Amino acid sequence: MASTRSRAASVDTFHDPRKNHLLAALPPPDFAAIAASLEPVTLRLGDALYASGVPLQHAYFPGTAIVSLHYVTTSGASSETAGVGHEGVVGVPLFMGGGSTPGSAVVQTAGLAFRLSRTVLQREFDRAGALQRLLLRYTQALIAQTTQTAACNRYHSVEQQLCRWLLLTLDRIPSGELTMTQELIGSMLGVRREGITEAAGKLQAAGHIRYRRGHIAVLNRAGLNARACECYGVVKKETGRLMVSTHHHDASSNHP
Structure with a gap:
């Protein structure tokens, strides 16, 4: 019985928005105002969440x-303009009034996300409460x-760009290993695969990373x-600086 409760608690924690x-x-x-509308979804590597010029339906x-x-x-040709992990939200045009964007959003690392409909997001944003303030700061x-x-x-070298990209990605994942091909990284940085x-x-020779068949392990952050x-x-x-309040709340977010 105890193990059953433990497994149930684990599932609940995994799906906790x-x-x-x-x-x-x-x-x-x-949080209660939107909790029931948050839909857990599994995002796969390469999934397109929205495309250029297409009206967004979900955040x-x-x-x-x-x-x-x-x-x-x-x-x-494409190049990454920003990455979004557990610190943020994908779908800024929904609450900033644009509705669509000339860019696209593609899943870089597979995992869990929580989807919220355009209607609910706009309704809660227009209430001018805590959600609006957090979204504007983000x-x-x-x-x-x-x-x-x-x-x-x-202005910076491909090596410097790659280090920046790896470090920002590490901030968003629990481990030091990434599933990512050099071709995909090149596409994100807007450089040729040969440059990556x-x-x-060079980074591998210096002992900072290990790269094998689409897997990158960071050895020396x-x-x-x-x-x-x-x-x-x-x-x-x-x-x-801008999101300091999220760090304070996140530290106590696992309470019942």
């Missing part, structure tokens, strides 16, 4: 999944990440940090 830091930071009344609050926001050119953090990514892609191969080879440009620190600091 408060794995997402924004949802965890909501005061109980605000996604990642729990263990990571979603990459892309800009795609008319020639089909939007500023996302803008900062997007701006820094653009500068990084323009060369940069990853401090080493990556030392070789990264300032962009990782800027994004991390600004996100932490």
Whole structure:
């Protein structure tokens, strides 16, 4: 009987929307207003959550999944503008009034997310309560990440970009291992696969990572940090400054 209760508790914890830091930071009344409408969904690697110019129908609050926001050119080339993990939400145009975006959202790391319909999100946002305040602060953090990514892609080496990307991804996953091909990383950074191969080879030779058949294991995070440009620190600091309330609430979000 005890083991049955333990398994049930584990399942409940796994599907707890408060794995997402924004949802965890909501005061109980605000969380209760949307809790029944939050649908747990399993996101698979490569799933497209929305496409360029198509009206969005849902927002996604990642729990263990990571979603990459892309800009795609008319020639089909693409580059990541920002990543979204348990710290944020995918679907900013829904509450900022745009309804759609020229970019796309693709799952970078498979995992769990919590889906909320456009109708419920807009209703609660328009109440001008805690959810609205959190979403607006997160939007500023996302803008900062997007701006820094653009500068990084323009001025820094492929190796520095790769270190930044790996460090930001590590902040969003519980382990130091990623399932990711060099071709996909190249697509996200907007560089040729050969450039990623060369940069990853240098990091592996230095003992910072191990790369095998689409799996990257980070062996020395401090080493990556030392070789990264300032962009990782800027994004991390600004996100932490703007979203400090989510960290405080998240620390106590596992209470019954």
